[in-house]
Amino acid sequence: MGVGQSTEHLGHAGNPEHLSHVLAERFATKCFTPLELTHFKDNFFSRAIDQGGMKYWNEKILSDFLGIPDSSDSHCPLDAGPVIFRMVSYLGAFPFQNTLAPSVLTFEAMVKVAVLLTERYGKVLRRARKDRIRLLFGSLADVGRRDVGGPPGDEDVHKETGDSSAAKSHVAGFEVDAPANDNYEDEDEDDDDLALAALESLDAIDVFKHDSRIDKKVYEARISVATFRRLLMLLIVIAPLKTLEPVDTYTSDLNENRMESIRKEADTILAAFNIEDSDGGISYRSFANITLNALPYLFDPLTPLFEHLLFSKNLDLTKKNGSGATVTDTVEKPPDNPPSSPSTIMLPGSFESTILKSSVVSHLSFFLPSPTSNVNLLRGNMRLHSVFSTAAHGSSLTSFSHHVLTWNSGTLLLLEGAVSESSEHGERMVTLGAYLPQPWKSAPLSHSSTKPSDSSALPCLFELSPKHQLLQGNPSPSVQKPNSPVAYFSTSTGIAIGCQIPAPSRSQQLKPMPLGAGSLTIDANLESATFYVSPIGHNGVFLPPATTSPSEQTVKRQIDIYTLEIWGLVPEPSDASSAEPR
Structure with missing residues (x-):
C-alpha cells in the first residue's frame, strides 16, 4: 500500500x-x-x-x-x-x-x-x-x-480453503x-x-x-x-x-x-x-x-x-544501516524455550484461594477496574494479596476485623456457598462478590471523596455464578449518607454491604436493612448470607443490574456460606509495601 x-x-x-x-x-x-x-x-x-x-x-x-x-x-x-x-x-x-x-x-x-x-x-x-x-x-x-419471498441465503461464515476464495474481491455484503x-x-x-x-x-x-x-x-x-x-x-x-x-x-x-x-x-x-x-x-x-x-x-x-501484528521477529533492530532496521531472516524462527508459565495475579500470602481459579480471574477482569485507573484489573497490573479466609482464619468477626481492618487499601470480597433449601434437584451453588476500592475502617465505610465520574473509585456488587450480574456503584452524591455506608460490620449484627444502618437502640437489636437495588448481609458467625437484588431503586449504594428489567421481581436469596475470602488490592507490584498491614 x-x-x-x-x-x-x-x-x-x-x-x-x-x-x-x-x-x-x-x-x-x-x-x-x-x-x-x-x-x-x-x-x-x-x-x-x-x-x-x-x-x-x-x-x-x-x-x-x-x-x-x-x-x-x-x-x-x-x-x-x-x-x-x-x-x-x-x-x-x-x-x-x-x-x-x-x-x-x-x-x-x-x-x-x-x-x-x-x-x-x-x-x-x-x-x-x-x-x-x-x-x-x-x-x-x-x-x-x-x-x-426468496430462500434463505448461504451461511454467512466466510471460510477460505487454500487459495480458492482469493479471487473474490467483491462479494455480497452482510x-x-x-x-x-x-x-x-x-x-x-x-x-x-x-x-x-x-x-x-x-x-x-x-x-x-x-x-x-x-x-x-x-x-x-x-x-x-x-x-x-x-x-x-x-x-x-x-x-x-x-x-x-x-x-x-x-x-x-x-x-x-x-x-x-x-x-x-x-x-x-x-x-x-x-x-x-x-x-x-x-x-x-x-x-x-x-x-x-x-x-x-x-x-x-x-x-x-x-x-502482535505490529512486531515482527524477522526484523533485527540491533543492526542499523542507512534505512534503519533490516530483515535478517524471512522465516520466523521458533522459540528456543517452551512456553513460560502464566503469571499470576495473586501475591504470595497466608492462604491459597479455593475460589480464584484462573478462569474466575479472567471473568473478574471483564468488569472490574484497576483501583488506580479506568482499565481492567489485569491491564492495570493490579495484584491481589491474601487478607482473610474462613478456611484459614476461622469463622469469627474477631478474626475478620483483626485481618481486614489492618489492611490499608481497597479489598475484594468473594463468597461461595449454596442457596438454602435449593430444591429437590439438589444443591445450587452460587458465587458472589463485592469490589470495595476504599479501605475498611472501624466506622462505616462510605464513598470516597474521589469524583463520582471516576468509575474505578466506585464500589460494585456482583454475582459470578450461576449467572453473571453486576450492580455498579451509584455515582450520585445524594446517596452518600452516614447511615447508608458502602460496607459496615459489627460484632452483633455481622457484615452489611449496601444497607441502611438503623440508629442505635437500647431496647432492641436492629439489623441493617437493604437499600436501593442491591445489598449483601453476612451474619455474625460468617455462616449465612442474604443477597438482595431489585430491578428498581436508585437511592442506594448500588444501581440495578443491566441484566434485569423493571418488570422483574425483587430476588432475595439465603445462602449457606462455604468459603468467604477477602483479598487486598495492590495497584502495582512495586507498591505492595505501601498496602501492607498497618
Whole structure:
C-alpha cells in the first residue's frame, strides 16, 4: 500500500472499493508509527499468499500467526480460529460492510482490522468506543431474512480453503448492520457515527449512505449462542495476555479440568444474555446493553492479541544501516524455550484461594477496574494479596476485623456457598462478590471523596455464578449518607454491604436493612448470607443490574456460606509495601 497517494480529489464518484483502500491508507499513516508500519508490512507480506498479484491471508495463516487454536489443532479443544477469522473478514470491509463484507484479508483490510481491534482509532474516529460494540456485533451475528419471498441465503461464515476464495474481491455484503425490531430507532442517528467520521474528510458520505440503505424492518440479526460461547472461551483463556506475550503461554496447557472450568465460566457469562429467552440467538439490544453496562472490558484481550501484528521477529533492530532496521531472516524462527508459565495475579500470602481459579480471574477482569485507573484489573497490573479466609482464619468477626481492618487499601470480597433449601434437584451453588476500592475502617465505610465520574473509585456488587450480574456503584452524591455506608460490620449484627444502618437502640437489636437495588448481609458467625437484588431503586449504594428489567421481581436469596475470602488490592507490584498491614 503506497502511503503517499493523494486523496484530495476523490469527490463523490469514488466507489466503495477505492474509498476503502484510501481509508486504510489514512488509518495506516495516522494510527501507526513508521516503525510499527514497517513491522506490520513485514509480518503480512512475508506470510501472504500471492494469487494473480493479490496478496492475502487465509484462515490458517491468521490463526497460526496469532497463535489461536483451530480445528487443525487436534490436541487443543479450543476451536476459536474460525470465529476470529469470521470477525476479521467482516471488520476488514469497514465501513462498507453491506457491500464488501466478508472481505478478502488483503493488507488494506488487515490495517483496518488492526486499528479497530487494538483501539488505535482515536486519531481518526469519534464515538469509537460505543460504535466498536456495534461493529463487533456485526462481525459475530448470523444474518436472517423474514417475510421475504426468496430462500434463505448461504451461511454467512466466510471460510477460505487454500487459495480458492482469493479471487473474490467483491462479494455480497452482510445485512447485519441493520438489526431489525430491536426498538433502537432512538439510536439510528448515532449508529453510523464511526463510519461517517471516517469518511467525512474523504468527501464520501453519499457513497456510504447508499451502501447503508436497508429496510430495518425486513432484516434481523442475532449472534448464535454456539459462536459466542467459542469466542468467550478464547477471551477467558487469553484475558491475562500482555502486549507481545506469546499466546501459547495460555493455550498450551488446556487440560480437561481447565477446559471444564473455562466452559463453566463462559456459561455463567452467557446466562447474563438471557439465552433461554433469546429466540435463537443474542440480539443487538441485549448484546449492547450487557457488554456496555455489565461487561465493559469483555473484548479487551483482543487488543494485545492483534498488537502482535505490529512486531515482527524477522526484523533485527540491533543492526542499523542507512534505512534503519533490516530483515535478517524471512522465516520466523521458533522459540528456543517452551512456553513460560502464566503469571499470576495473586501475591504470595497466608492462604491459597479455593475460589480464584484462573478462569474466575479472567471473568473478574471483564468488569472490574484497576483501583488506580479506568482499565481492567489485569491491564492495570493490579495484584491481589491474601487478607482473610474462613478456611484459614476461622469463622469469627474477631478474626475478620483483626485481618481486614489492618489492611490499608481497597479489598475484594468473594463468597461461595449454596442457596438454602435449593430444591429437590439438589444443591445450587452460587458465587458472589463485592469490589470495595476504599479501605475498611472501624466506622462505616462510605464513598470516597474521589469524583463520582471516576468509575474505578466506585464500589460494585456482583454475582459470578450461576449467572453473571453486576450492580455498579451509584455515582450520585445524594446517596452518600452516614447511615447508608458502602460496607459496615459489627460484632452483633455481622457484615452489611449496601444497607441502611438503623440508629442505635437500647431496647432492641436492629439489623441493617437493604437499600436501593442491591445489598449483601453476612451474619455474625460468617455462616449465612442474604443477597438482595431489585430491578428498581436508585437511592442506594448500588444501581440495578443491566441484566434485569423493571418488570422483574425483587430476588432475595439465603445462602449457606462455604468459603468467604477477602483479598487486598495492590495497584502495582512495586507498591505492595505501601498496602501492607498497618
